[in-house]
Structures are given as C-alpha cells and as structure tokens.
Amino acid sequence: xxxxxxxxxxxxxxxxxxxxxxxxxxxxxxxxxxxxxxxxxxxxxxxxxxxxxxxxxxxxxxxxxxxxxxxxxxxxxxxxxxxxxxxxxxxxxxxxxxxxxxxxxxxxxxxxxxxxxxxxxxxxxxxxxxxxxxxxxxxxxxxxxxxxxxxxxxxxxxxxxxxxxxxxxxxxxxxxxxxxxxxxxxxxxxxxxxxxxxxxxxxxxxxxxxxxxxxxxxxxxxxxxxxxxxxxxxxxxxxxxxxxxxxxxxxxxxxxxxxxxxxxxxxxxxxxxxxxxxxxxxxxxxxxxxxxxxxxxxxxxxxxxxxxxxxxxxxxxxxxxxxxxxxxxxxxxxxxxxxxxxxxxxxxxxxxxxxxxxxxxxxxxxxxxxxxxxxxxxxxxxxxxxxxxxxxxxxxxxxxxxxxxxxxxxxxxxxxxxxxxxxxxxxxxxxxxxxxxxxxxxxxxxxxxxxxxxxxxxxxxxxxxxxxxxxxxxxxxxxxxxxxxxxxxxxxxxxxxxxxxxxxxxxxxxxxxxxxxxxxxxxxxxxxxxxxxxxxxxxxxxxxxxxxxxxxxxxxxxxxxxxxxxxxxxxxxxxxxxxxxxxxxxxxxxxxxxxxxxxxxxxxx
Numbered sequence: 076x077x078x079x080x081x082x083x084x085x086x087x088x089x090x091x092x093x094x095x096x097x098x099x100x101x102x103x104x105x106x107x108x109x110x111x112x113x114x115x116x117x118x119x120x121x122x123x124x125x126x127x128x129x130x131x132x133x134x135x136x137x138x139x140x141x142x143x144x145x146x147x148x149x150x151x152x153x154x155x156x157x158x159x160x161x162x163x164x165x166x167x168x169x170x171x172x173x174x175x176x177x178x179x180x181x182x183x184x185x186x187x188x189x190x191x192x193x194x195x196x197x198x199x200x201x202x203x204x205x206x207x208x209x210x211x212x213x214x215x216x217x218x219x220x221x222x223x224x225x226x227x228x229x230x231x232x233x234x235x236x237x238x239x240x241x242x243x244x245x246x247x248x249x250x251x252x253x254x255x256x257x258x259x260x261x262x263x264x265x266x267x268x269x270x271x272x273x274x275x276x277x278x279x280x281x282x283x284x285x286x287x288x289x290x291x292x293x294x295x296x297x298x299x300x301x302x303x304x305x306x307x308x309x310x311x312x313x314x315x316x317x318x319x320x321x322x323x324x325x326x327x328x329x330x331x332x333x334x335x336x337x338x339x340x341x342x343x344x345x346x347x348x349x350x351x352x353x354x355x356x357x358x359x360x361x362x363x364x365x366x367x368x369x370x371x372x373x374x375x376x377x378x379x380x381x382x383x384x385x386x387x388x389x390x391x392x393x394x395x396x397x398x399x400x401x402x403x404x405x406x407x408x409x410x411x412x413x414x415x416x417x418x419x420x421x422x423x424x425x426x427x428x429x430x431x432x433x434x435x436x437x438x439x440x441x442x443x444x445x446x447x448x449x450x451x452x453x454x455x456x457x458x459x460x461x462x463x464x465x466x467x468x469x470x471x472x473x474x475x476x477x478x479x480x481x482x483x484x485x486x487x488x489x490x491x492x493x494x495x496x497x498x499x500x501x502x503x504x505x506x507x508x509x510x511x512x513x514x515x516x517x518x519x520x521x522x523x524x525x526x527x528x529x530x531x532x533x534x535x536x537x538x539x540x541x542x543x544x545x546x547x548x549x550x551x552x553x554x555x556x557x558x559x560x561x562x563x564x565x566x567x568x569x570x571x572x573x574x575x576x577x578x579x580x581x582x583x584x585x586x587x588x589x590x591x592x593x594x595x596x597x598x599x600x601x602x603x604x605x606x607x608x609x610x611x612x613x614x615x616x617x618x619x620x621x622x623x624x625x626x627x628x629x630x631x632x633x634x635x636x637x638x639x640x641x642x643x644x645x646x647x648x649x650x651x652x653x654x655x656x657x658x659x660x661x662x663x664x665x666x667x668x669x670x671x672x673x674x675x676x677x678x679x680x
Contacts, residue, residue: 085113103610135247138660139185139192166638172631179243181643182623182650186616187225188247189659190596190603191218193285199277203270211254216263217592218248219255224593227571231260243625246641264585271588272365275341278595279366282338286602292335292552295358295375296559297351298566300573300587301326309580315348319573327575329587330354332362337558337598341365342591344584352381359393372396372541374556380538389540396539396552399438404536410440411530418547426546439537439546447533454528457497464490465503469516476512480505483513500525566594569614607656619650623661 085102100115191197200214222244223234239245239255282288299317301324306312312325319326326347332340341362345354359373373388377398388395404411410429417425423444431438468486477483483505491498499521506515537553566572572590577583601611609616623646630638643661646654654661 103612135662138662139189141189141193141658166630166632166635168638169631169633172629174629175626176629176639177625177627177641179246179625180241180621181243181625182620183226183617184222184242184244185247185623185661186600186620186659187222187596188218188244190225190599191221194281194595194599195277196221196274196592199274200267200270203273204266211250211259213263213266215248215250216259217267219244219250220260220263220267220589221592221596224570224589225596227569229571230576231264232257235260246625261582264582264589268581268585268588271584274588274592276365278338279340282334282340285599286336286338286606288334288336288338290334290340290371292372292374292555293340293362294333294335294556294559295330295355295373295379296556296563297328297330297345297354297379298563299326299328299347300567300575302578303574303576304578306575306578306583308578309583311344311346311580311583313347315346319567321574324574327583327587328354330358331559331562331591332358333559333562333598335552335555335558336602337562338602339562339591339594339598342587344587351379352384355379355384356387359388359391363391370394372552374552376556385538394539394541396537396541396549398553398556399536399538401531401535403538404531404534405527407438407440407536408527408530411442411534420547420550424550426550428544428546428549436538436540437544437549439539439549440534441537441550442534444533450532451529454496454532457494458500461490461494461497461501465501465516465518472513472515476508476510476514478512480513496528500528562594562598565597566590569597570594603657607658609653609656616653619653622647623650 085100087100102113102115104111105114197214197218200217201212204213204217206212219234219239220231223231223238226238226242228234228238235255235257240252244250245252279288279290283290299315299319301317301319301321302309302312303324306325309325309327311327313327314322314325315328316322317324317326328345328347328349328351329342330345331342334340341358343354343358343361345357355375371394373393373395375395375397377400380397380399385395385397407429410427417427419425425442427440429438429440468483472483487503491501491503502519502521504517505513506517508514537549539549541549543549570590570593572587575583575586577586597613600613600616604613604616605611624644626642626644628640628642630640632638645651646661
C-alpha cells in the first residue's frame with residue numbers, strides 16, 4: 076500500500092482558443108517502491124460562487140451548524156450587488172490613522188467549533204449539564220477544553236494563560252478572556268468526566284445519522300501514555316511496557332474501540348502495568364453492557380489475543396478476527412510453498428484459506444511482496460552488523476587470548492539481543508586454546524532457519540470464527556485495524572495525548588476524555604473531507620486553516636471618532652477552494668462598533 080507523505084493544492088494553467096484557463100487539483104505525494112509520486116485526489120475546478128458570498132457575524136450560528144445563510148445585498152463593501160434595500164453607511168476617514176488591532180487565530184478554532192456543533196455536542200452537553208449557579212456554562216467550558224486539545228495545546232494552564240487570548244474564541248463563544256483560568260478549566264474537567272458514557276453514546280448515534288456507520292465491525296487496540304511527575308495519587312499509574320520509549324516514567328494504558336472508518340466509539344483507561352491480553356474481556360463486557368450484545372465482529376492484533384480470551388469470546392457467542400503470533404505460521408510451511416489457491420487482493424498482496432486441525436475456526440494465510448522486501452532488508456542488515464561484530468571479536472581473541480570468559484559471553488549475549496532476528500540464524504561458541512584461554516569463535520549459520528525466515532518474510536496468519544469463506548474478505552476486514560493504529564498516532568502526535576501532567580486519577584481520566592472528543596472531531600473532519608472528494612489528510616487542511624486570522628480594522632473619523640470593524644481576513648485562493656468545497660462559510664462582513672472599543676457580543680448561544 077502506498078504511504079501518503081503529504082497533500083497540497085496544485086495549480087494548472089492551459090491555453091485554448093487564445094484564452095488562458097486556470098483550474099486546481101488536490102494532489103497527494105505518496106511513497107512507492109519506485110520513489111515518491113504525485114496522485115490526484117480531486118479535481119477542484121474553478122472557484123465556487125460560494126466563496127464570493129459575504130456573510131455576517133450575526134449569521135455565525137447558522138454557518139457553524141451548516142445551515143443555509145441568506146446573503147445581505149446593499150452593503151458598500153459588497154461590490155456589484157443590488158444596493159436598493161439597505162442604506163450605505165458613509166464616513167470620512169483619516170487614512171493616515173488607519174490601523175489593525177487584535178489579530179487573532181481564527182481558522183482552526185472556527186473549523187473545530189463547526190465540527191463540535193455539527194456533531195451536536197453543544198446541545199448534548201447543554202442538556203446533560205443545565206445552567207446552575209456557575210457564571211460560565213459547563214457546556215461552553217467543555218467546548219473550550221476540547222478545542223484547545225484539537226489545536227494541540229499541551230495543558231489547561233497553557234490554554235488559560237496564553238492560547239485562549241490569542242484566538243477568536245472570545246468572539247465565537249462569547250466568553251471574556253478574563254473568565255478563562257486554570258481553576259475553571261480544572262473544574263470543567265471534573266464536570267465533563269461525569270458525562271463520559273452519555274457522550275460516547277451520543278457520538279455513536281451521530282455517526283449513524285451523519286455517516287451511516289453500522290458498527291458491524293469494531294476494531295480494538297491498546298496504547299500507553301506516560302506521566303511527567305511521580306503520579307503518587309493515581310492508583311493506575313505504574314511502570315510497564317512503554318510504547319513511547321519512556322520506561323523511566325509511570326504510565327497508564329488506554330484501550331480504544333474505533334469503527335473501520337477510524338471514528339472513535341469508546342475507550343477505557345487501565346493500569347500502566349496491565350498486559351494487553353487482559354484488557355480485552357473488560358472492553359467487550361463494557362461495550363456489550365452499555366450498547367447491547369449485537370452481532371458484530373471484533374478485530375484486534377496478535378498482541379491482544381490469547382487462547383484463554385479467544386475461548387472466552389467463543390463461549391459468549393462473540394465473533395472475532397485476530398492476527399496470530401509469528402510462531403503459528405510454522406505450521407503452514409507447506410501451504411506457503413504451495414503456489415495453488417492463492418487469491419490476489421491487489422498488486423503484491425495474496426491470501427489463501429487453509430484448513431484448521433482443531434475446532435470451527437478458519438485460518439487465512441496472507442503474504443505481501445512489499446512487506447517481504449522490507450523484512451528481508453531488515454534481516455540482512457542485522458546479519459551484516461552481527462557478522463561485523465563477530466569478525467572484530469575474532470580478530471581480538473586471536474591476537475590477545477583471554478580467560479575473561481564471563482565478560483565475552485555477556486558481550487555476545489548483548490549483541491545477539493540487539494539483533495534478535497539475525498541472532499536466531501547463528502550459533503556461536505567460544506574456542507579455547509591448550510591453556511584454557513578463549514582464543515576464537517566457532518560460528519555456524521543455521522541455513523534451515525535462514526531459509527524459513529526468508530520464506531516467512533511478508534507472510535502472516537489470520538484466525539477467525541466467522542462463517543465467511545472468502546479469504547479476501549477476511550484480509551479486508553483485518554487491514555482496517557490500521558485505522559485504530561492511525562487514531563493513536565493522531566492522538567499522540569496531533570492532539571498531544573502525551574505526556575500527562577495531571578497527577579490525580581480523576582483528572583487523568585478527564586484528560587483522556589478530552590483527547591477522545593478531540594479525536595472524534597479530527598476523524599469527523601476526515602470523513603467530511605472524503606465525502607466532499609478532498610481526500611482524508613486533515614493535517615494539511617488544518618495547516619491551511621492556521622493561516623486564517625480575525626482582526627479589527629480601526630478607521631479614524633472626524634465625525635464619529637474611531638470606527639472598529641471586526642473582520643475575518645480573506646482566505647488565499649487555495650484555502651478558499653477548500654472551504655467552498657466543504658461548504659463552510661466565513662463571517663466576512665465587517666461588524667461595526669462605533670466610537671468605542673467594545674467586547675464582542677455572544678454570537679453563539
């Protein structure tokens with residue numbers, strides 16, 4: 076499968092009939108076996124008329140909700156429009172005093188808030204947390220927390236002290252800057268955590284309504300995130316296998332359930348020293364207890380499967396598809412050598428259904444030429460490095476025999492452990508001279524193991540109790556597991572799931588919930604883009620949106636003093652294309668505030 080490296084907008088020009096034509100395409104760069112290549116994702120054509128519309132700040136709620144917005148003719152800044160229904164506002168302006176103030180980040184927070192509202196999270200939280208004695212509604216604080224994580228803020232403290240003031244959220248949500256502080260955000264985390272189950276259930280319903288998700292397949296995987304600090308007040312914080320390369324830090328494990336589209340469905344937080352295999356039963360019971368024991372297929376990787384939990388799933392009548400440990404592949408060596416009955420999935424990938432000696436399960440052999448080439452190159456690199464170390468040690472021992480046998484054995488063990496795949500191919504023993512000193516190495520290469528390793532390169536085995544008989548279908552179901560892995564990459568790299576600065580267990584749980592909601596926004600954006608023919612590289616769209624700013628234009632007038640026009644900067648043409656394709660309008664009409672610099676009204680209820 077070609078790996079997407081990045082996406083960009085590409086301008087095309089051509090001349091026909093003496094006239095120049097210009098159009099745009101959305102293009103992605105992919106890494107292939109033949110090197111990087113450009114692939115066209117969508118033909119965008121010319122700029123949509125929607126980009127030319129002017130919409131007011133007063134229509135902001137309708138724009139965020141995706142409802143149609145009526146244009147407002149007759150305004151002096153809408154050139155070429157009918158001006159019969161509205162009287163223009165004319166002022167003499169001292170152009171030497173014109174200036175720009177209050178430049179704020181607008182694009183990403185506006186898009187994030189549009190996703191928040193189109194998922195209906197604002198209405199759900201408002202119903203779950205009705206107004207009380209609090210000065211700022213907890214539903215709005217929940218939006219601020221999630222948007223901060225969607226915009227990759229490291230902590231609530233950073234959000235309160237720097238980020239919120241630098242964005243247009245004061246205008247969009249109507250919460251004054253001075254009302255956003257770390258204490259209010261921490262209390263908001265506590266309030267939000269109480270609504271976890273209701274939020275997960277709401278998202279599932281919204282996925283059904285918006286994207287038609289049926290939840291026939293659920294993908295499950297586990298990751299970890301580490302703490303900065305001792306986390307002494309968190310009983311779940313413990314040292315365990317760190318997927319972040321930080322074994323020195325305490326951590327928690329997170330089990331995530333996603334759909335084949337990558338939409339997050341539910342999650343649980345486990346102790347940091349919990350084995351992945353032991354989390355599966357808890358997650359399945361949680362999903363069945365909350366959402367029923369519907370007929371669905373659980374898909375998970377070999378690190379989460381064991382004979383015990385597979386038997387447990389069979390007893391519950393659950394259906395599963397799982398990758399198996401590499402050791403089980405040895406049982407099907409003859410089938411790997413047999414070239415009959417293989418089915419091509421796509422170029423370079425083949426599958427074969429094989430018989431099972433026990434029970435009603437089915438097994439599917441899969442092999443990939445690209446994966447085989449990669450694994451072969453990795454093994455050869457390990458073999459070459461290990462041989463180099465053996466040769467160095469051999470020369471030293473011949474020149475300087477030694478009795479420090481224990482030191483030599485530990486050194487050999489360290490090298491074999493550093494290159495485990497190559498270490499399985501070699502048998503190494505110390506050779507001794509007549510005086511009992513180690514004077515050389517006896518190295519044997521296990522050709523049988525090397526031949527098997529090369530045969531098994533690119534091959535893996537799937538195991539299922541499903542009644543389907545098409546091996547291609549099984550492979551397609553299993554390959555969807557990459558969506559769960561991709562979700563974890565988004566959460567860690569784009570949404571700053573790691574590290575965790577909170578020390579209390581409840582706040583850590585709330586931190587993960589906010590990351591989960593931000594991941595739902597991210598994945599929803601990808602689905603939105605795909606539906607509009609824009610590919611699925613949300614990262615590139617957000618990068619473009621980051622360039623969009625809101626600002627106040629100050630116009631000095633002799634009659635009325637200073638006029639302040641709050642506007643959103645006109646997007647560059649590539650971004651205008653993307654916004655038009657998404658159907659996302661911007662509030663491009665100025666909001667006029669005469670004579671005084673005022674705080675903005677609450678545009679979003």
